[in-house]
Amino acid sequence: MREALIRFRYRWWPDHWVGEILSKRWTETAIPVIVLIIVGFWLSRAIPNFLSVSSLADTARQAGEIGFIGLGEALVVIVGGIDLSVGSMFALTDFCALYTLDVLGWPVPLVALATLVCGALLGAVNGVLIGYLRLRAFITTLITLIIYRSAFDILIQDHSNQIAAAFPDFPSWNFLGGGDLLGVPSVALFYILVAVFGHILMTRLRPGWHIMAIGGSRRSAYNSGIPVRRTIALCYVACGALTGVAGLFFAARLGTVGGDIGVGLEVIVLTATVLGGITLGGGKGSVTKSLVGTLIVLLITNGLTTLNARGGVNRMALAGILLVAAMVDIRWQKNRTRIISKVYVSPTYNNLPAPPPTEVGAGGPFEQNDKLSDVEVIGLGRIEAPEDVILDRHDNLYAGSRHGDIMRFLAPDYQTMEVFAHIGGQPLGMAFDRNDNLYVCIGGMGLYAIAPDGKVTKATDETNRSWTSVNDDSRLRLADDLDITDDGRIFFSEATVRYEMDEWPVEGIEARGNGRIVCYDTNTGKTHTALRGLKFPNGICVASDRKSILFAETFGCSIKRYWFDGPKQGKVETVMDNLPGYPDNINLASDGNYWLALVGIRSPALDLAWKMPGFRLRMVKRVPLDEWLFPNLNSGCVVKFNEKGEILESLWDMKGVNHPMITSMREHRGYLYLGGISNNRIGRHKLPGADPNFIQYDRRWGKQA
């Protein structure tokens, strides 16, 4: 009963979502958004009519103006700088707009253009000084803050009364200042347009990525060939232009050149930027953060003014909130990854019956022996992490290496080793197609094809996004093993959609069905997910009927069969379950049966722990990673089975001196070649009585008997 409850709870309650949601980039914005919601809620209770249409429109109008400056400031902060001169630039562009309109009498479109150009030029001064001459941003903009302010003071001394005397009344000017479209203020509309563009720029376009890269690490960006100086300079120009836009709308709204225009604005804008979660120092930030920060600051200042707070209180509150926000933000940014690592692993219930015996003398098909103890060793110390091995028609031996290479050992003595192809990532399962192209699953990258001449092409690295997954599962994280059907479809397993290549053993602690089988069609180039919810699907081998595949579920300790064609299309049947170990790759044997590698043997401790998800959760939270109860992945065996699910033979190595870990095996001309992902060698075992002419993929493609 209790077990049933536990099973039910872990089956239906999505524990793993917490970690996945927290790992989303947008949760960095979570704290600011929560603050915004609290502030908004508090003000809507404290101020009557706060949520009325006209009040919201007024807020939006102001938010638009400060929002533009906020966007500019965000850009500059993301690229790793700071702009303190925005307040003065705002005043000057405001003056520019009103001077050209009221004194020079220019038409409104020309006024708008002049104001933007004025802003851009003012920003360009900062840009050239900081971007090209590489002065410090803080000092430089502090100085331009003073210079621009002085220029403004001098200008208004002469012209403020001329401007004050004018009462400009043009429809287009009034639309900028007070107009709306369906109740949305003109400035807010324009802001939305710019913000959407800004979002696309920062997330989807090359210049935005360059800006992020420079902010993250200027030196690395420079070394990658990004035009660092120009990009930085342009960010300041953009900041100036955006400030100009704000100045234009402000001029149209209030038409004033009072001496205090823009004084202290840099503090408000910087507060908004930091509150939104855009880190001073660069490399992090988004349009949403800028908007959220602006809204928080604006709501607080406006709210306090409306609530009769005396001026000093207002600033004090803003400063206090900035302080608290900065503190929370720093703690959050700093601890976010730690929190994620604490909650990301979410073990679930995995009940297996007691395994069949393997002890010597216990009998049964899994009884241990020492058949593999005399394994020959190939490439000792020269190859690292050959997860899978494969041989071509000319008896050359191929294996992946941890360095992202496909290595080739030349027949007949396998003493000469060469790099056959360099791909990157971690090469895992391999298979030859009809035309001798070698298809390889690359952990962290996807499915790649290598032509016989060593030319590498990407087959696929993404599949369809499933709607119920929080993690973006369209990218392939851990493509594992594959086989190719007669009509050119490649079925490959992806062990997990929750962990990266280097963390794969953690799946053994979680024991959830996080894996899937993906199908790539070489004829159409399309990829789709065929099966999901599998417990670390691993080895794949096309079955004898050519309409189904056999696949291993490593942490389900079972072999299943999936029909992709024929009358049973779409069906999954269990071939064998409750294996004594964790099954890995499956390959064809010369007698028509299948070889299966058991990468490790089950232990009673983990079997028990698998029934106790709460225990494992406590373990991952309280115990350091290297002390976790991991599945045994060190010693295993090779077994031969048939499609009926009978074990025909098992090959063990009691001491594991020559070849400790087995993740894969491949029969070739009377020998069994062994691979192991944590090994520095390839093993070769003579199979007594095996077909001396057997070449797996020649038989597979009918090129030989």
Place this chain on the structure above:
Amino acid sequence: MMKCGLAALGLLAASSAPALAQKGLDEPFQAPFREALAGKVVAYVPVSMNFDLTEGWWAGLKKELEPYGVKFELRDPNWNTNAGAQAVTSLISEKPAVMVIHNPDVQTYAKLLQRAENEGIYVIQINMGSAYRSSAFVGANWIEIGEKQTEAVVKACEGKSEKIAVVQGALSAAASAYTLKGVENVLAKHPEIKVVASQAADWDAAKAKAITQTVLKQNPDLCGIVGFWDGMDIGTAAAVKEAGLTGKVFVATSGGGERKGACDQVKNGGFDLDMSYDVPTQAAQMAGTIKWLLSSGVKAGSVKGSEYTSLVPITKDNADIATTCWNLGDLKK
């Protein structure tokens, strides 16, 4: 019988007459007046609180209007024009009955005030008006102030260096721009007077002090200073005093006539002339205007009038008289 009846009636009348005589006549206008005021909201947006003028108006208005059940809303932009504009904007959507506005400059609120009156809110502008003329303006005539101050300075300069300085407030504020016009009007008649400096101190005493210090260093023979506000010119006077020129440099300024800010300063020689626009009187005039507007029920913006304050020149001669100045502490009581 008839006579008898009349006599009886007369008797009846006579007997009931004393009762009638005790009943007063119901004044038909006071009840609607009370009704018109009760629960009405008066919103007040000064450029900032915490100085004599704005505190004085606020206290005076409350004293006059609160007994009639008028409610008050205060918005303090704290010298921030943008915050003030926001406050006025949000007030418009809150729709108080009356807005009392103290403009930071002649332009910023102008359109907003127009919008407010279109929405049916009476707008009273106090002391510093805007380019928009609203229902009422209560305040000083800055041109007159500028003229009187300058005339006094010019007179004091007779036979001296004839060099004067002008310490302006915030350039586009009404109290600065219009006063400057008054200064110019007088100077046009006195070409012999040389203005050695005319700078904006933005209503800031520290700035005014700094400006005056520089001017006095360059022109130790300066004979007079026209300052635009006594709250700011405390700095001007301090600079004059530090230079040891008290009594030699004639300092003219203007202000609300608060005891500490005006009379005391004149008495101790800081100012030689302080043109006072007596804040309690202005507050009373505003309150009267509000009463009149609310009880009249006229459409906002349909009548427009001005109430320029009669000025009180404070000099050593009248600074000692108790009624010349007022006391903020007393007004608040």
